Amino acid sequence: MLFSRRQVVAVLAAQGVMAGIPWRARGATRTIRVGYQKYGTLILLKTKGFLEDALRPAGIGVEWAQFPAGPPLLQALVAGALDFGQTGDLPPVFVQASSPDALVYAGHEARCGASExxxxxxxxxxxxxxxxxxxxxxxxRGADAHWLLVASLRKHGLTLGDVSVSYLLPAAARPAFETGQVDAWAIWDPYLSGADADTRTIATGDDVEGGTAFYLARRGFFEESPDLVRTVLAAVAKCDDWAANHRDEVIALLARSTGLAPDVVARSLAKLRYGLLPMTPDVVAGQQAIADGFHAAGLLTTVPDVAAAAPKLL
Structure with a gap:
């Protein structure tokens, strides 16, 4: 079922996930709207101002909106409230299944299966x-850890019907896990690195070829302004280069952003390799395998065509 922009915005506002979105003031210059989370390259990009520096000569501003996870971020993008954002591997598959022409894959970071x-x-x-x-x-629900769970169960001859699933955002899942209300938790970094040390890992994204972070653009934004999308990507690449060479500062920035201890952030970052990468046939095929897997599991009514949303940008 497809919803109008007004309906989606109303739902997201009710869920408290759009409070940070600053709508463009009347008479303001053109603005690019970027959705980010507390962890990842885009929070660093926001903090360092590389994108503002790149766009300022053209009189273009940037508006930033924070989200608790990838699925609500992409809901806002589909609703037309965002132009660009970053999520894990599964959220864009869900979006493509329900809104095939809503987004494009603009690039990705190196796969890091150990991060989930x-x-x-x-x-x-x-x-x-x-x-x-x-x-x-x-x-x-709909986050990259959802794919980790589905694919891991399938690998061991099980389905979601064989377990009792509690669909929770990380803020609610952590206390449920720590108090024994659930027996296991499928989760990603930095929440994974911040979990109680007295835990045991039974599967990671490496086991199911998961753990890729993607940059997504609203299709209308891409079609109207492909050069602006490339400008955003150039700023992301510059930020990645900076992050790769300033780990101590990155740890400090992300510790402030997430509220996690610096040593927790350091453990999480030790798994990553910063660096913007283009969409390639292998990466597209990996996303298509996720889409096919979710359809086979009965969690998608249609099979999205990932290649149709992966124009050459880099």
Whole structure:
């Protein structure tokens, strides 16, 4: 079912995920609207001002909006409230399935499967994904960890029907996991690195070829202003280069942004390799495999064509 921009904006506002979106004032110069999360390259881009520096000569401004996860960020993009954002691998697949012409893949970061995992308490009798049968698992619906859970279960001959799934955002999933309301948690960094140290990992994104962060542009923005999309990507690449050479400053910035201890952020960053990469046939095929897998699991009514949303930009 497709919703109008007004309907989606109303839902997101009610969920408290759009409070940070500053609408363009009447008479203002052109503005690019970027959605970001507390962790990742885009929060660094916002803090360092590389994008503002690149756009200022053309009289173009930047408006930033923070989101708790990729799915609500892309809902805002589909609604026309954003032009550009970054999410994990699964959210754009869901968007393409319901709104095939809503977005384009603009680029990605190097895959980091270790940045997402299914964890259980160290004292748990659960030793493998196969042991999840009949157990309670927390995951964020439509986030990349959702694919990790589905693909990991399938790899061990199980389906989502074999477990009791609690669809929770990280802020609600963590206390549910720590108090034993769920038996396992499928989660991504930095929340993964910030989880109680007394845990055990039973699967990671490396096991299912997951863990890629993508940059997405609203299709209308791309079609109207492909050169501006490239300008944004150039600023992202500059920020990635800076981040790769200023790890201590990155740790400090992300610790402030997330509220996590610097050592937690450092553990998370140790897994990453900063660097903007183009969409290639292999990357597109990986996304298509995720789309096919979710359709086979009965979680998508249609199979999106990933290649149709991956124009050559870099």
């Amino acid at each position: 995992a299914i964890i259980v308490p160290a004292s748990s009798t659960i030793r493998s994904v196969a042991d999840l049968k009949g157990r309670r698992v927390a995951v964020t």
